[in-house]
Amino acid sequence: MYAIECRNLTHYYGRKLVYENLSFNVEEGKILGLLGKNGTGKSTTINILNGFLQPYSGECLIYGENSQLLSPETKKRIGFLIEGHVQYSFMNIHQIERFYSGFYPDWNNAPYWELMSKLKVTPKQKISTMSCGQRSQVALGLILAQNPDLLILDDFSMGLDPGYRRLFIDYMREYAKAEHKTVFVTSHIIQDMERLIDDVMIMDYNKILAQQPVEQFMNTFRQFNITLESPGQEVLLDGIAVNIEKVKDKLEFYTYSTEQEVKAYLSAKGVGYTSFEEKKMSLEDAFIGLTRKY
């Protein structure tokens, strides 16, 4: 059963193509991370999912309803974190909790106040005067109190220092797994994401580069560091090579193939080398390896 089903999404801004025929699903109970560089369409996808953007063609269904026409009942099941932890910053933490509680019959304020008790804010302090980290906790607390089935988190890491980022991720992971929640999260900061997500979808300009369980991706996508015999040796990006980064005689070779296959490939191309080793990658390394440094 899918919480989100997007079929053949195509969107343009003016004449600029964002993506064409993009399709993906998010299984219930899974945490899917949509990763991509700036401008690859992460926020466009979020806006389509939340009904704030009509795609040029295609559709997204959330719990079977078209995202452009979500009923109040379905919206109750969706928690939405806007990029930058935007909230009603003219309110204080008491006012905002009182406001939202009026919309959700199953509102549970215990996790909200638990998080608020950790913040060093005064009861009447407006959200606008809080730090980005504190605001992230307010936004997170409100979502937890809403107790939605699906959480859509748009670039939750923006502006957070490593401590708050880690706190957010750990809290979210524990909550989502304990309560069998579905999470769709985007970020352009990949650090720490391995701790959070089950499945990864990596977007590049106009297309999806990878969409699979993060563990499978990390086990099959590999980086080999190679020292070439000659710095002038050309290595073309074709065949099994997904990406190649070359600085003088140092070559970073990214591929879904095994060590033996890469060696055979280099041999067939007549590429000589003096050293060859597989480098263990973090998700961030793998992301950069797949999407290139620039």
Add this chain to the structure above:
Amino acid sequence: MFKSIAYKEWIKIRLVVWVALGLGLMALINIFLKVRHDILFVDAANYWYSFLFRGFTYFGILKFFPFVAGLAIAIAQYFPETVNKRIKLTFHLPVSENGVLISMHLFGALVLIGVLLTILGLFTAGSAIFFPGEIIRASLLTMMPWFLGGLATYFLVALILLEPMWIFRGLYTAVAAGFITIFLASAPIGSFRPVLLPLGLITLLLAGVVLFSGYRFRKGEM
């Protein structure tokens, strides 16, 4: 649902509402101190004559009050929704998108009407001390377009602020400026009487235009 929306909207506009009421009261105090002064120094009958036959008014200071109140309440209510596209939060509430906008708009308009009626009521009560009913009726009829203009200002500023595209905002502002000028045109006492009904109907129609901006935002215009 309406209670929660009203709570949020009140937090945004309450300061502006109290300031508007304070300014309105100060304007009324100014008006009636001046009336008392003039009646003391000019014979009351001559003073009334100048209103009834020479077209003088004693309440000109109130002319721009509804316009300023409508403008200020609309900005206080809708500008925070446009910062960081915060209106997304509002549209994400488990209510129909048009329903939530109508509720916000209804609350803002009711508060503005409350402020304007308070000032109008106090003006009528103060005027009753100094003037006969005919002068008060003529005065209220003269002020009616100004107060309708205040409501029209509120509706149009909401439309402009929620519009996602700057070029459309500019276009709406130009149209709104021309339209609101009609409500504030200088004219002798009571001369607006024949057009009050059409002006009232147009103001009523303007109440719904904010839904168009909301629709354009949801469509993703930028």
